[in-house]
Amino acid sequence: MTIVDSEAETVLALDGIGRTYISGEVEVAALAEVHLTVGRGEYVSIVGPSGSGKSTLLNILGLLDRPSSGSYLFEGLEVADLDETQRTAVRGRRIGFVFQAFHLLSHRSVVENVTLSMLYTGVPARERVERARAALAAVGLEQRADFTPTRLSGGERQRVAIARAIVADPALLLADEPTGNLDSKTSDSILGLFDALRAGGLTIVMITHDASVASRADRSVRIRDGVLSEVGAAEHAGGHAQNHIGAGQWEGRP
Amino acid sequence: MNTTHLSWRDLASEAIAGLASRPARTLLTVLGTVLGISALVATVGIAQTAGNRIVGSFDELSATSVVVTNESGFWGGGGGPKASFPRDAEDRISRLNGVNAVGVVGTVSVGDALASTVKIDDPTARNEFQIDVKAASPGLLDAVKGEMRMGRWFDSGHESRADDVVVLGPGAASKLNVYRVDQQPVVFLGDQAYVVMGVLRDVSRQPDLLNAIIMPEATARKHYDYTSASTVQVDVALGAAELIGAQAPIALNPDDPKVYRVQVPPSPNSLRNKVEGDVNSLFLILGGVSLLVGAIGIANVTLVSVLERIGEIGLRRAFGARRRHIAMQFLLESTAMGLVGGIMGATLGVLVVVILSATREWTPVLSPWIPIVAPLLGAITGLVAGVYPSMRAASLEPVEALRAGT
Numbered sequence: 115m116t117i118v119d120s121e122a123e124t125v126l127a128l129d130g131i132g133r134t135y136i137s138g139e140v141e142v143a144a145l146a147e148v149h150l151t152v153g154r155g156e157y158v159s160i161v162g163p164s165g166s167g168k169s170t171l172l173n174i175l176g177l178l179d180r181p182s183s184g185s186y187l188f189e190g191l192e193v194a195d196l197d198e199t200q201r202t203a204v205r206g207r208r209i210g211f212v213f214q215a216f217h218l219l220s221h222r223s224v225v226e227n228v229t230l231s232m233l234y235t236g237v238p239a240r241e242r243v244e245r246a247r248a249a250l251a252a253v254g255l256e257q258r259a260d261f262t263p264t265r266l267s268g269g270e271r272q273r274v275a276i277a278r279a280i281v282a283d284p285a286l287l288l289a290d291e292p293t294g295n296l297d298s299k300t301s302d303s304i305l306g307l308f309d310a311l312r313a314g315g316l317t318i319v320m321i322t323h324d325a326s327v328a329s330r331a332d333r334s335v336r337i338r339d340g341v342l343s344e345v346g347a348a349e350h351a352g353g354h355a356q357n358h359i360g361a362g363q364w365e366g367r368p
Numbered sequence: 369m370n371t372t373h374l375s376w377r378d379l380a381s382e383a384i385a386g387l388a389s390r391p392a393r394t395l396l397t398v399l400g401t402v403l404g405i406s407a408l409v410a411t412v413g414i415a416q417t418a419g420n421r422i423v424g425s426f427d428e429l430s431a432t433s434v435v436v437t438n439e440s441g442f443w444g445g446g447g448g449p450k451a452s453f454p455r456d457a458e459d460r461i462s463r464l465n466g467v468n469a470v471g472v473v474g475t476v477s478v479g480d481a482l483a484s485t486v487k488i489d490d491p492t493a494r495n496e497f498q499i500d501v502k503a504a505s506p507g508l509l510d511a512v513k514g515e516m517r518m519g520r521w522f523d524s525g526h527e528s529r530a531d532d533v534v535v536l537g538p539g540a541a542s543k544l545n546v547y548r549v550d551q552q553p554v555v556f557l558g559d560q561a562y563v564v565m566g567v568l569r570d571v572s573r574q575p576d577l578l579n580a581i582i583m584p585e586a587t588a589r590k591h592y593d594y595t596s597a598s599t600v601q602v603d604v605a606l607g608a609a610e611l612i613g614a615q616a617p618i619a620l621n622p623d624d625p626k627v628y629r630v631q632v633p634p635s636p637n638s639l640r641n642k643v644e645g646d647v648n649s650l651f652l653i654l655g656g657v658s659l660l661v662g663a664i665g666i667a668n669v670t671l672v673s674v675l676e677r678i679g680e681i682g683l684r685r686a687f688g689a690r691r692r693h694i695a696m697q698f699l700l701e702s703t704a705m706g707l708v709g710g711i712m713g714a715t716l717g718v719l720v721v722v723i724l725s726a727t728r729e730w731t732p733v734l735s736p737w738i739p740i741v742a743p744l745l746g747a748i749t750g751l752v753a754g755v756y757p758s759m760r761a762a763s764l765e766p767v768e769a770l771r772a773g774t
Contacts, residue, residue: 173767178686178767199371202689202690203688205686233374233684
């Protein structure tokens with residue numbers, strides 16, 4: 115197996131990625147010839163209407179799904195060649211996920227939810243809890259650590275999900291409509307948190323159908339009918355690297 | 369990049385957390401296994417207790433009885449002439465160490481002679497009966513643990529004088545309307561009169577005496593064609609049955625001891641096992657069925673749990689859980705449910721045995737391995753029940769699982 119070059123400037127590089135589904139006897143192309151490169155520390159949004167193939171792209175980026183064709187280099191490693199166990203390991207150790215529906219375990223405490231993303235990566239139990247509490251402090255929820263998610267507001271739940279995604283120190287944070295279930299004020303606060311993480315050096319790829327949300331990223335990529343096109347920098351409001359909650363505290367993390 | 373892994377400790381705590389998050393459902397699921405295991409434990413316990421109990425009551429009677437008969441061949445047929453017992457059979461056997469009492473008994477052939485009390489010709493009621501006539505030795509009453517209702521059993525004096533006396537079994541006495549013996553009533557066998565000197569109340573062995581007219585052997589020889597007793601009843605000390613059973617034929621006929629057939633009691637252990645076997649096979653099937661129902665319950669609920677937690681499974685897969693981690697978690701959850709059910713069931717089963725024994729004033733008997741093996745059986749039930757749901761959980765694709773679950 116290739117040694118991962120975690121110092122490489124490019125976190126992911128898609129080259130001619132295609133994904134087709136068989137629906138009955140018809141072959142449907144969800145993604146066609148996608149080329150995308152995301153550099154380390156970059157904050158990229160992928161914007162498109164529903165059914166445009168953006169979820170398919172996110173699943174491939176997150177190693178949850180395999181492309182039908184093309185090459186996917188993740189931190190310099192050709193992940194299309196990996197077997198399932200190796201892909202699972204890359205996914206578990208190097209990629210963090212934030213979902214629209216939060217995906218929190220309602221019967222487990224907030225801190226247990228956050229530790230879950232480190233469960234399979236070999237971090238000792240005591241260290242998992244310490245790191246989870248630190249991550250919760252970073253998203254402003256240290257007081258809620260022992261609550262169950264059912265007692266939290268939507269914004270707080272998404273903050274827990276973000277804490278869970280970043281606590282394992284991933285190379286890439288994938289966010290799937292992270293503000294889709296939130297009101298505009300809460301959305302703004304969550305996007306501010308992403309800005310802070312970006313400022314801390316985290317590589318973020320966010321998927322959204324909302325152009326205004328997408329515009330908070332350094333760079334936006336538009337997807338329509340499975341085809342990607344770059345959005346001009348001029349369309350961006352850009353430069354939202356100003357943190358709301360002190361991005362600097364992520365820089366010194368191991 | 370290394371593979372992901374999950375320590376046993378983390379696996380166990382995840383499984384426990386999974387079960388504890390739905391305590392009411394977990395308990396209800398476990399109930400089936402509790403019933404199955406408790407039924408099994410209670411069944412085995414009751415069978416062992418009852419086996420012990422039955423042997424206890426059998427011991428007093430059965431384990432102290434040795435019967436020697438002159439029936440040759442397995443079914444007493446054999447065709448050849450029957451071997452006779454020596455006239456001093458009672459004396460020979462009583463000299464053996466371990467014999468408490470000994471007596472002989474034989475059937476007397478009286479031909480067509482009917483038994484009656486009063487020789488009258490009464491057309492309105494029958495007063496002549498065909499009743500078995502037995503010849504017995506003075507020691508027989510003790511050897512069959514008999515009790516007299518009235519009067520007394522004949523002694524060696526009657527035997528040596530060949531007195532015309534009889535003792536009636538209770539059945540024969542009521543047929544012949546003999547209710548008192550203080551007036552020395554007489555019964556007739558044909559035309560021969562005999563004084564009734566006693567009536568039996570009951571015998572523990574040789575129950576055919578209860579409906580018979582019993583006379584001393586010498587009397588039988590005097591009036592009828594009676595040559596030898598057919599049965600020697602021996603009451604032996606507890607534990608001596610095997611030995612007496614081996615010695616008695618030699619004492620009776622040193623030249624050819626094999627002409628007699630000896631019945632010794634089965635050893636208490638084999639009797640106990642037989643009783644337990646009979647009870648067990650019936651109730652073990654019931655317990656097994658309960659356990660099967662319990663297993664189906666666990667399988668069902670684990671499967672429902674898998675379907676409910678599809679989102680969680682997708683999430684865990686996203687966080688690096690391999691298929692086997694998912695499978696092992698659900699398998700451990702179902703095994704833990706089975707184990708808890710097994711522990712609760714074993715406890716309940718032991719309680720049932722103890723309470724039942726207490727109400728009957730029996731001594732509860734239960735093999736010590738049962739309360740240890742029963743929870744393991746529950747765990748195995750849970751493990752087997754969890755196989756299919758776990759495979760279903762592990763086969764889920766992370767993308768599909770994340771999309772389906774919330």
